[in-house]
Amino acid sequence: MIIFNMGLNKMRQTTIITRTFLCLGLAISPSLLAEISITPPLTPPATQTVTPPPAATTPTDTAVTPESPAPTQAEPSVSMTVLEDDVPPTQDGSDPRAKIKDAVVKVHVVQHTYDTLSPWNSDSQKGSGSGLIIADNLILTNAHVASDATFLEIQRHSETKRYEAEVVYISHESDLAILRTKDANAYKNVTPLELGDLPKMQQSVEVYGFPIGGNTLSVTRGVVSRIEKQNYVHTGENLIAVQVDAAINFGNSGGPVISDGKVVGVAMQSGFLTENIGYMIPTPIIRHVLDDVKDGKVDGYGFHGFLTQSMENPAMRRKYGLGENQTGMLVYKVYKNSPADGKVQIDDIVTEIDGHKIENNGTVEFRPGEFIDHTHYIDMHQIGENITFKIIRNSQEQIVSLPLDKPGKEYLLVKPNEYDKQPTYFIFGGLVFMPLNQNVIDSMDGTPARIGALTYESPEEKRREAVILTKVLPADINKDYHHDSNLLIEKVNGANIRDFQDFYQKIQSSSTDYITLETADNYQLVIDRKEAIERQPQILAQYGVNADRSKDLQALTQAPQPAATAPIAEQAPAVTQTPVTTTIPTPAPPVTETAPISSAPVAPTPAAPATEAAPTPAPVAPIVAPPPVTAPIGPFVAPPSAPVAVPPTAPVTGNTQP
Incomplete structure (x- = not known):
C-alpha cells in the first residue's frame, strides 16, 4: 500500500547506511551494530497506512559493489547446488530446467545518482542485477536495479552478446521494472517463463540469478519459511513478501524464484547479519503491476482514507x-x-x-x-x-x-522517495532550500520532532508542500546562520507558503530591501536582498556549485541566471518508448506497452522524532522483536572515485536491498 504505514524512517536510514558502507568497502561500526541489535523498530501508529509496518527498511536503489569483470571468450557455465529433481520432466526427456535457464538474464546497468543534500553534485556507477524474460523482448527485474539508469544492457544465460535495453515501466513502490531490448528480435525465440501462484509454507523453491563473485548463472534452493507483509527496502512500501531460506545475495535482485517449473516470485532483498534469509516479491504483486500498466502508465496503490x-x-x-x-x-x-x-x-x-x-x-x-x-x-x-x-x-x-x-502518495504532505531526476533545490544568499520529501528526511542526522510530525499529515489548500532550509554555505552575508539546518520555513515576508514553487516565486519577485524568512515558532532569518544577489556568484564559485537552482526551476523562469552561475549539468534523458504490444504468458493477462516510463514512488515512510517524541497513535499490532535487518540484492556498484558523504548513523532496523 502506499500511504501512511508510519515508523519506517529508522529502518530506511539503516538500509541506506548499510548499503553505503558496503559500497565504500568499509566495516560496520560497533555503534551501528549495537543499534541494529538493541534498537527495536518503532511501532507503526496505524495499520491503515499506505507504506510502513514493522518489517524491512528501504535504501535507495543504487546499491552495492563493483561489478565482476566480464568473461573473455568463454561461454558462461552454470554453477548450481545439488538439487532434487522436483521440476516436472519434459515430454522429450530433456533437462526440465534448461528452459528456465534460457529465460534468465543478467542486467548490466550504469546509474546516475545525485547527492540529496548537495544536489548539484552527482556520480555515475556501474553495477548489475538479474532478470527474467516474460514475453518477447520484455524483461522483468527489480526497480532498484533499473532506477536512475542511464545505460542498460541485457545478457542472456549461455550467451556472451549483450543487447542494449530501455525501461518501459517502473513501479518503485512494488520494486519492479519492465525492460525491453532495443533490438526487437533479440529474444524473439525464447520461451517466456510462466507465472505461478502464491507458494505455500515449506514449499520448495529455486532462486536463479547472477550474484556477485562470478559471471555465470547461479541456482540455489530452499523452502518458503514465512509469508507476511514486509517493508520493501527500495522505498519502504509495505506489501506482501515471501521469506525463503535459499541463499539470495547481492546481484540476485530481479532473478526468478521457481517452483514446479513456474515463477512464484522475483528475488528482492536478503537478510543482513543473518544466514539464509531472503525475500522475494510474490506473484500477486507481479500481477498487480502487469494489470496496472495496461493503460500505459503506473498508478500504484490506492488509499482508502x-x-x-x-x-x-x-x-x-x-x-x-x-x-x-x-x-x-x-x-x-x-x-x-x-x-x-x-x-x-x-x-x-x-x-x-x-x-x-x-x-x-x-x-x-x-x-x-x-x-x-x-x-x-x-x-x-x-x-x-x-x-x-x-x-x-x-x-x-x-x-x-x-x-x-x-494513488496513496497524493494524500501525503511529505512525498515518497524520488528517482530518475535531479532533486529540486534553490540557493539564495548561501542558504540552501529544498522541498521536504523522504529523500531529505533519510539524509538527515536525526529527524527533528516537528519534521517527523509532518509525515503524518496530508496536504491542504493552504499548504500543499513543506519547504526546508537544509543547510547554509557559510559566507559573511549569512553570518550567525552558519549552523542552521533542517529549518521548516513557513513564511516569506509575513506571507504563508503553499509549496516550494510558491516559495521560489516569492523570493524571485520580492522587491523589498530585506527578505525575512520565518519558521513556525517565529524564528527569523533576514537576508539583504541586493547583497545576496551581488554576492551569489562568489559564494557559488567558492563552494564549487555550478547552478543556484535545479533544472526544473530554471525551466520555470525566464529570468537570466546570475552572471557567475554556469548551467547545471544535463540530467539523464528521459526514457522514450516506441509503441509495442506484448502478451504476458498465462496466467498473467496481456500487457500493452505504449507510454513512456512511468515512475510511481512508494508511500513515504514517516520519520521517527528525534528528541521530543510526538504523540503517536496506538499501535495496530503488538510489539514484536525487531526482524532481521535485510539488504537489497540489486546492482553491485563500484565505489565512487571520491567517497560520498555517508548519512550519520541512525537507529537501524528492517531490510536493505541488494
Whole structure:
C-alpha cells in the first residue's frame, strides 16, 4: 500500500547506511551494530497506512559493489547446488530446467545518482542485477536495479552478446521494472517463463540469478519459511513478501524464484547479519503491476482514507460493546477529501474488508491457519476500483463502499522517495532550500520532532508542500546562520507558503530591501536582498556549485541566471518508448506497452522524532522483536572515485536491498 504505514524512517536510514558502507568497502561500526541489535523498530501508529509496518527498511536503489569483470571468450557455465529433481520432466526427456535457464538474464546497468543534500553534485556507477524474460523482448527485474539508469544492457544465460535495453515501466513502490531490448528480435525465440501462484509454507523453491563473485548463472534452493507483509527496502512500501531460506545475495535482485517449473516470485532483498534469509516479491504483486500498466502508465496503490488501531485491550472492547465473538479495528483518524471522508467516522469499528473478517490485531486469515495484515486486500485493488468494509457504528452494522480514486502518495504532505531526476533545490544568499520529501528526511542526522510530525499529515489548500532550509554555505552575508539546518520555513515576508514553487516565486519577485524568512515558532532569518544577489556568484564559485537552482526551476523562469552561475549539468534523458504490444504468458493477462516510463514512488515512510517524541497513535499490532535487518540484492556498484558523504548513523532496523 502506499500511504501512511508510519515508523519506517529508522529502518530506511539503516538500509541506506548499510548499503553505503558496503559500497565504500568499509566495516560496520560497533555503534551501528549495537543499534541494529538493541534498537527495536518503532511501532507503526496505524495499520491503515499506505507504506510502513514493522518489517524491512528501504535504501535507495543504487546499491552495492563493483561489478565482476566480464568473461573473455568463454561461454558462461552454470554453477548450481545439488538439487532434487522436483521440476516436472519434459515430454522429450530433456533437462526440465534448461528452459528456465534460457529465460534468465543478467542486467548490466550504469546509474546516475545525485547527492540529496548537495544536489548539484552527482556520480555515475556501474553495477548489475538479474532478470527474467516474460514475453518477447520484455524483461522483468527489480526497480532498484533499473532506477536512475542511464545505460542498460541485457545478457542472456549461455550467451556472451549483450543487447542494449530501455525501461518501459517502473513501479518503485512494488520494486519492479519492465525492460525491453532495443533490438526487437533479440529474444524473439525464447520461451517466456510462466507465472505461478502464491507458494505455500515449506514449499520448495529455486532462486536463479547472477550474484556477485562470478559471471555465470547461479541456482540455489530452499523452502518458503514465512509469508507476511514486509517493508520493501527500495522505498519502504509495505506489501506482501515471501521469506525463503535459499541463499539470495547481492546481484540476485530481479532473478526468478521457481517452483514446479513456474515463477512464484522475483528475488528482492536478503537478510543482513543473518544466514539464509531472503525475500522475494510474490506473484500477486507481479500481477498487480502487469494489470496496472495496461493503460500505459503506473498508478500504484490506492488509499482508502482512514487509520485504525487494534482492539485487543479488554477495557477498550468493553467500552465499545464488542461481544466475545466480535472482532475488528477502531478508526481513530479520517483524512479530509479522501474516499472515507463523510462515509467513515472516528470511533467506527471496522469488522470486515471485502468479506474477510478482521481480527482484533488487524490481521485476516487469508489461508487456513495463515494470517496477514488486512491492508493486503487494499493492495490487491487497482486505482479506480471500489473496496467494501463492514463497520459497527453506535452498535449498528453498516456496509461502506469506498472508491480508490487516486494513488496513496497524493494524500501525503511529505512525498515518497524520488528517482530518475535531479532533486529540486534553490540557493539564495548561501542558504540552501529544498522541498521536504523522504529523500531529505533519510539524509538527515536525526529527524527533528516537528519534521517527523509532518509525515503524518496530508496536504491542504493552504499548504500543499513543506519547504526546508537544509543547510547554509557559510559566507559573511549569512553570518550567525552558519549552523542552521533542517529549518521548516513557513513564511516569506509575513506571507504563508503553499509549496516550494510558491516559495521560489516569492523570493524571485520580492522587491523589498530585506527578505525575512520565518519558521513556525517565529524564528527569523533576514537576508539583504541586493547583497545576496551581488554576492551569489562568489559564494557559488567558492563552494564549487555550478547552478543556484535545479533544472526544473530554471525551466520555470525566464529570468537570466546570475552572471557567475554556469548551467547545471544535463540530467539523464528521459526514457522514450516506441509503441509495442506484448502478451504476458498465462496466467498473467496481456500487457500493452505504449507510454513512456512511468515512475510511481512508494508511500513515504514517516520519520521517527528525534528528541521530543510526538504523540503517536496506538499501535495496530503488538510489539514484536525487531526482524532481521535485510539488504537489497540489486546492482553491485563500484565505489565512487571520491567517497560520498555517508548519512550519520541512525537507529537501524528492517531490510536493505541488494
